[in-house]
Amino acid sequence: MFSYYGSKSKIVDYYPPPKHKRIIEPFAGSARYSLKYWQNDVTIVDKYDVVFNVWKYLQNATKNDILGLPKMKQGDNVNDFDISQVEKDFIGFLICRGMESPRKNVSSFVGDITDKLHEIANDIYKIKHWNIIHGSYEDLENIEATWFVDPPYQFGGEHYIESAKNIDFAKLAEWCKSRNGQVIVCENTKATWLPFKPMIKMQGSQHKTTEAIWSNYKTNYDAVQQSLQF
Numbered sequence: 001m002f003s004y005y006g007s008k009s010k011i012v013d014y015y016p017p018p019k020h021k022r023i024i025e026p027f028a029g030s031a032r033y034s035l036k037y038w039q040n041d042v043t044i045v046d047k048y049d050v051v052f053n054v055w056k057y058l059q060n061a062t063k064n065d066i067l068g069l070p071k072m073k074q075g076d077n078v079n080d081f082d083i084s085q086v087e088k089d090f091i092g093f094l095i096c097r098g099m100e101s102p103r104k105n106v107s108s109f110v111g112d113i114t115d116k117l118h119e120i121a122n123d124i125y126k127i128k129h130w131n132i133i134h135g136s137y138e139d140l141e142n143i144e145a146t147w148f149v150d151p152p153y154q155f156g157g158e159h160y161i162e163s164a165k166n167i168d169f170a171k172l173a174e175w176c177k178s179r180n181g182q183v184i185v186c187e188n189t190k191a192t193w194l195p196f197k198p199m200i201k202m203q204g205s206q207h208k209t210t211e212a213i214w215s216n217y218k219t220n221y222d223a224v225q226q227s228l229q230f
Contacts, residue, residue, distance in 0.1 A: 001058060001120050001127075002093035004030040004051070005100040008150065008186065011200055011211060012036050016219055018146035019182040025148045026137035028055065033148040033184075038126040045133040045140065050089050050102065052134040057086045058120070059127050066121035071114045078104050137175065147179045150186040154193055169193035177216070185214040197221045 008015070012032045021040050025031050028044035028051065046052050058066075070081045072095055078088040092102020094113045106113075137149075154169055173193045176185050187196050189210040196212035199221045213221055 001035070001123065002030055002054065002090065003097045003099070004093060005098050006150065006152070007098060008032040011202070014200055014211075015148070015184055015186075015213070016182075016215065016217065018148075019217070020144060020146045022143070022145040022181075023148060024140065024143075024145045025150065026140055027149065027151045028052075028132075029150065031055070033150070034130070035126065038130075042127075042129070043131040043133065043145075045135055045137060047134075047136050049134060052132065053086045054090045054093065055127070055132045057090060058124055059130065059132060061124055063121045063124065066117055066124065069117060071112065071117065072106050073112055074106050074108065076106055078102075137172070142178065142180050144181040145179075146182040146184070147176070148184050148186075149176055153187055153191060155188070155190040176214070179216075183214075183216045187212045187214070 003009075007030045009030070009032050013036070015033060018037055018040060023034050023037055023040045023042050025034050025042075025044045028034075028046040031044045034040075034042045034044055044055065046055070069087060069091060070076070070083065072078070072091060078091055078095075081088075083091075089102045091113070092104060093099070094116055095106040095110050096103040097107060097109055137151075151167055151172060169191075170193060176183055176194065185194060185196075187194070189196060189198050189212045191212065194214040196214050197219070198210050199213045200211045202209050202211060213219060
């Protein structure tokens with residue numbers, strides 16, 4: 001529903017579908033996997049209070065709440081409007097693309113957000129039943145579920161806020177391997193903390209990267225690598 005650094009919005013369809021009705025995203029961000037399978041019993045968790053607060057705001061918001069937000073345009077600043085801090089943060093994610101924290105000024109790449117607000121207003125019913133938690137992956141009970149694990153990357157995650165990027169990857173690897181149910185872990189091919197398999201080549205604005213996957217189930221990426229240009 002909002003843009004965030006490391007979002008899987010462009011590649012979510014390439015990940016294996018859930019094998020369980022319960023989905024848990026311990027590093028929620030913009031929770032694109034859960035949004036794709038929103039009808040399931042979804043739990044999203046995030047350590048970053050801004051992301052958590054935005055998700056809780058959206059969960060409790062009405063359609064009219066969303067449509068009543070300022071239709072910001074080029075040259076506007078969120079502080080020019082009499083709205084709450086969480087509303088400023090939410091809009092701050094909408095007026096930029098792929099940032100690790102909300103921005104105040106409308107990006108030249110975004111422009112008018114009116115259509116986006118209408119889209120979100122029509123979709124907020126999807127998250128009313130979700131369990132949204134402010135906390136760490138380490139605090140989660142090991143229950144049977146589809147665990148979609150998309151942490152700040154070992155190489156490339158340095159743009160996240162300090163509290164979100166300090167990860168003991170050896171510890172996280174053991175945690176992932178110990179989960180009950182299906183586990184899908186996202187990374188790129190530079191990562192060394194699990195035996196990741198190449199998944200999709202991506203052409204960014206400045207350089208190419210290759211998204212990678214680890215799962216405790218067989219996937220279609222054992223020997224196949226696809227290309228995605230954007």
